Amino acid sequence: MNLLEYQGKKLFSEAGIRVPSGVVVASGDDAAAVFGKFPSGVVVKAQVHAGGRGKAGGIRLARTGGEAAAAAKDILGMKIRECVVGELLLEEILDIDRELYMSLIVNNDAGNILFLFSQAGGMDIEDIARGRPESLVRWEIDDISSVREFRIRNVLRGSGMHGKVLADVASVAMKLFECFRKNDLLLAEINPLVVTKGGEIVAADAKVDVDDNALFRHDEFGAIPVEIRDSYERRAAEIGISYVQLTGSVGIIASGAGLAMNSMDILESRGSAAANFLETGGGITAKLISDSVGLLLSNPSVKGILVNLYGGVNPMVEAAGGVIDGLTGNSKGIPVVVKLLGNQQEEAWAILEGARIPTVKTVSTEEAVDLLLRTMEGRTEK
Ligand code: GDP
Ligand code: MN
Numbered sequence: 013m014n015l016l017e018y019q020g021k022k023l024f025s026e027a028g029i030r031v032p033s034g035v036v037v038a039s040g041d042d043a044a045a046v047f048g049k050f051p052s053g054v055v056v057k058a059q060v061h062a063g064g065r066g067k068a069g070g071i072r073l074a075r076t077g078g079e080a081a082a083a084a085k086d087i088l089g090m091k092i093r094e095c096v097v098g099e100l101l102l103e104e105i106l107d108i109d110r111e112l113y114m115s116l117i118v119n120n121d122a123g124n125i126l127f128l129f130s131q132a133g134g135m136d137i138e139d140i141a142r143g144r145p146e147s148l149v150r151w152e153i154d155d156i157s158s159v160r161e162f163r164i165r166n167v168l169r170g171s172g173m174h175g176k177v178l179a180d181v182a183s184v185a186m187k188l189f190e191c192f193r194k195n196d197l198l199l200a201e202i203n204p205l206v207v208t209k210g211g212e213i214v215a216a217d218a219k220v221d222v223d224d225n226a227l228f229r230h231d232e233f234g235a236i237p238v239e240i241r242d243s244y245e246r247r248a249a250e251i252g253i254s255y256v257q258l259t260g261s262v263g264i265i266a267s268g269a270g271l272a273m274n275s276m277d278i279l280e281s282r283g284s285a286a287a288n289f290l291e292t293g294g295g296i297t298a299k300l301i302s303d304s305v306g307l308l309l310s311n312p313s314v315k316g317i318l319v320n321l322y323g324g325v326n327p328m329v330e331a332a333g334g335v336i337d338g339l340t341g342n343s344k345g346i347p348v349v350v351k352l353l354g355n356q357q358e359e360a361w362a363i364l365e366g367a368r369i370p371t372v373k374t375v376s377t378e379e380a381v382d383l384l385l386r387t388m389e390g391r392t393e394k
Contacts, residue, residue, distance in 0.1 A: 013221070013222045013224055014061045014219075014220070014221050014222075015218075015220040015221070015222065016059045016060070016061065016099070017057065017059055017101055017217060017218050017219075018034065018036050018059060018099075018101045018218075019218075019220070020200075020218030020219065020220035021034070021215065021218045023191055023195055023218075023220060024187075024188075024191060024202070024215050024218055026191070027187045027188070027190055027191035027194070028187045029184055029187050029188065029191070029202075029215050030212060030213065030214045030215065031214065031215050031218070032055075032103040032104045032106055032214060032216065033049075033050075033103065033104050034101050034102060034103035034104070035049065035101075035102050036059070036099055036100070036101055036102075037084065037099070037100050037102060038088070038098060038099050038100070038244075038245065038257050039084070039088070039257070040081040040082070040084040040085040040088070041081065042084075043056065043080045043081050043083070043084035043100065043102060044077045044078070044080060044081040044084075046102060047074075047076075047077035047080045047081075047102075048077075050102065050103075050104050050105075052075075052104075052105060053073060053074055053075040053076075053105045054073075054074050054080055054102045054103060054104065054105065055071060055072070055073055055074075055102070055103045055104075055105055055106075056071070056072045056073075056074055056080060056083040056084055056087060056100055056101075056102055057070065057071050057100060057101045057102075057103065058070030058071065058087050058090065058092060058097040058100060059097070059098075059099040059100060059101055060092050060093075060095035060096075060097055061095055062092045062093040062094075062095045063136070063219065064092070064093070064136075065092055068090075068092045068093070069086075069087070069090070070087055070090060070092050070097065072086070072087065073105060080102065084100055084102075085259060087100060088100065088257070088258070088259050089258045089259040089260070089285070096256055096258065096289060098245070098256035098257050098258070098289075106206050106208055106214055106216060107208050107209040107210065108204075108206050108207075108208065108209070108216075109206075109207045109208055109209045109211075110131070110133075110206070110207040111133035111134035111204030111205070111206055111207075111216075112129070112130065112131055112133040112181065112204060112205040112206070112207065113128070113129065113130040113131075113132065113133035113134075113137065113140060113202075113203045113204065113205065114127075114128070114129050114133075114181075114184070114185060114188065114201075114202045114203075114205045115127075115128045115129075115137070115199070115200060115201035115202065115203070115219075116128075116188060116189065116192045116197070116199070116200045116201075117198070117199045117200075117201075118197075118198045118199070118223075119152065122152065124152050124153060124154050125152070125153045125154075125156060125192075126150060126151070126152055126153075127150070127151040127152075127153060127164075127167065127185070127189075128148065128149070128150055128151075129148070129149050129151075129167065129168060129171055129181075129185070130144065130147045130148045130149070130171060131147045131171055131172060131173065132144040132147045132148075133203055133204035133205055133206075134203065134204045136203075137201075137203070147171055147172065148171070149167055149168070149170040149171045151167045156189055156192065156193045157193070159186070159189050161182050161183065161186045164182040164185045164186060165178060165179065165182045168181060168182055168185070176211070177207060177211075177213075180211075180213050181205070181213055184202075184205065184213050184215075188200055188202070195222060196222060196223045196225075196226030197220060197221065197222055197223065198221040198222070198223050199219065199220065199221040200218075200219075200220050200221075201217075201218075201219040201220075202215045202216075202217060202218060203217055203219070204216050204217060244257050244288070244307060244310075244311060245257060247307055248290070248307060251300060251303045251304060251307065252293075252295070252300065253290055253291060253292050253293065253300065253304060254269070254289070254290070254291040254293065255288060255289065255290050255291075255307075256288060256289040257287075257288055258276075258285070258286050258287055258288050258289060259285065259287070259313075260279065260284060260285025260286045260287050260313075261284065261285065261287055261313055261314065261315040261316065261388075262279055262284055262285065262286055262287055262314070262315070262316050262317070262318060262384065262385075262388075263286075263287045263288055263290075263308035263309075263311065263314040263316070263317040263318070264276065264279075264286050264287070264288060264289065264290055264317075264318050264320065265290050265292065265301070265304050265305065265308065265317070265318070265319045265320065265321070266290060266291055266292070266320045266321070267291070267292050267293075267294075267296060267320070267321040267322050267323065268291060268293075268322065269291050271320050271321075271322065271377070272289050272290065272291050272320070273289075274377055275318055275320050275377055275381065276289065278377055278378055278381045279318075279381055282381060282382070282385055284381075284385055287308070287311060287313055287314045288308065288311070288314075290304060290307075290308070292304065292321070294324075294325070294326065295326070296321065296323060296326040296330060296331050296334075297326075297330055297334070298330045298331070298333040298334035298337060299334065300334065301319075301330070301331050301333075301334025301335055301337075301338060302333075302334040302335070302337040302338035303338070304334075304338065305317065305319075305334070305335060305337075305338025305339060305341075305342075305348075306338050306341050309338070309339075309341050309342055309346060314346065315346065315347075315388055315391075316346060316347045316348070316349075316384050316385070316387065316388040317346060317347070317348045317349075317384075318348075318349055318351070318380060318381060318384050319331075319335055319348065319349070319350040319351065319352065320351050320352075320377060320380065321350075321351070321352045321353070321354070322352075322353050322354050323352070323353070323354035323355045323356075323357075324354055324355065325355065326354075326355060327355050327356045327360075328352050328353075328354050328355055328356050328357050328359075328360035329356045329359045329360050329363060331352060331360060332350075332352065332359075332360040332361075332363040332364050333363065335348070335350055335364065335369065336363070336364070336367045336369070339367075339369070345391075347370075347384060347387040347388050347391065348369060348370070348384075349370045349371075349372060349380050349381075349383050349384040349387070350364055350369055350370070350371050350372070350380075351371075351372040351373075351374075351376075351377060351379075351380035352364075352371070353373075353375065357373070361373055370383060370384075370387070
C-alpha cells in the first residue's frame with residue numbers, strides 16, 4: 013500500500029525525523045482559511061500516488077492567502093499520471109541550502125535491504141544514477157537490527173559527506189531504518205532531504221510503501237488523522253462509496269469507476285466538469301443511493317446531478333427508490349437525470365417516470381449528459 017506524502021511524513025515524524033509543519037485541505041477556501049498558520053507563505057502540494065508532481069505543475073509556492081487559494085483551485089482536480097488530485101498538503105516554505113537523496117528499499121532479488129544516498133537530491137534516482145553516479149552510495153544490509161550509526165557514517169563518507177552535516181544526516185538515516193523496520197515498509201524515500209540555511213535536516217518529501225501482508229497489524233493507515241479532512245470525503249467513507257472531491261458543477265453517481273470516468277470525460281468534452289468522482293461499487297441498496305444523492309445535494313457547487321448505473325446483480329428498483337428518496341431533500345430543485353440499465357430496468361424506469369424524474373433508457377451516457385446540461389442551462393437563463 014502506497015501512502016500519500018502526508019501519511020508518509022506522519023510516520024517519519026513519529027520516528028523523530030523532522031518534517032515541515034503542514035495541513036491537509038481539500039478546497040481553495042480551506043487553503044485560504046489555514047493560510048494564517050504560515051505567515052511567510054506556503055508550498056501547495058498535490059497529494060496523489062504519483063511522483064514527478066513538481067514537473068507536472070502539482071507543486072506551487074504561495075506568498076499570500078489569495079495566491080494559496082488560487083494555487084489550490086488550479087491543482088485540485090488536476091490529473092497527474094492518471095491520478096486525480098483530491099487533496100492538498102499546505103506546508104511551511106523551507107529555506108533550502110542543499111537537497112540530498114536518501115532511501116531504503118526491500119531488494120527482493122537479493123533478499124536484503126538496500127540503502128541509497130546521494131548529495132544530488134531533488135532529481136529522480138534514475139537521473140542521479142545516470143548523471144551523478146559518483147555521488148551515489150549503495151549499502152546492502154541483511155539484518156536491519158544490526159545497523160549502527162557509525163556504519164552509516166562510514167557509508168555516507170563515501171558520498172563525500174563530512175563534518176556536522178554528516179553526523180546529522182547519519183542520525184536521520186538511523187531513524188529511517190527504525191521507521192522502516194517498525195512499520196513493515198517496502199520503500200521509504202526522502203527526496204529531497206533538505207539541509208536548510210539554518211543547518212536543519214528536514215524531510216521535504218516522503219514516498220512510502222507499506223507491505224500489504226503486514227497491514228493487518230497497522231490499523232492506523234486506514235485512519236491517519238489529519239487536521240482538516242474534507243467533510244464530504246469523510247461522509248462518503250461512512251456511506252461506503254469511493255469519492256473524490258473535484259471542482260466542477262455536475263455531481264456524478266456511477267456504479268463503477270469506468271462509468272464514472274467516462275461520464276467525467278463526456279462532461280469535459282461538452283465544456284462542463286464533474287463536481288466529484290463517486291463510485292458506488294457492487295453493493296447498491298436504496299439507502300446507499302439515497303445517501304449518495306443527499307451527499308451531492310449538500311455540496312453548494314453541485315448545480316446538476318447525473319446518476320449513471322448499471323446493475324448486473326443488484327435490482328435497479330432499489331436504486332430507483334433510493335434516487336426518489338434522496339431527492340426529497342432537493343429543496344432547490346437541482347436538475348437530475350438518471351441513466352440506469354440492468355436487472356429489473358423496466359420496473360425501475362416506471363418508478364422513476366412515475367416520480368417525473370428524467371430517465372435515459374439507452375446505453376448512451378452522452379444522451380444523459382446532454383439532457384442534463386440542457387436542463388441546467390434552461391435554469392440559469394430564466
Ligand atoms: P515530487 O516532484 O513529486 O518529487 O515533489 P517534491 O516534494 O520532491 O518537490 C519537488 C521540488 O519542489 C523539490 O525538489 C524542491 O525543490 C521543491 N520544494 C518542495 N518543498 C519546498 C519548500 O518548502 N521550499 C522550496 N523553496 N522548495 C520546495
Ligand atoms: Mn520528491
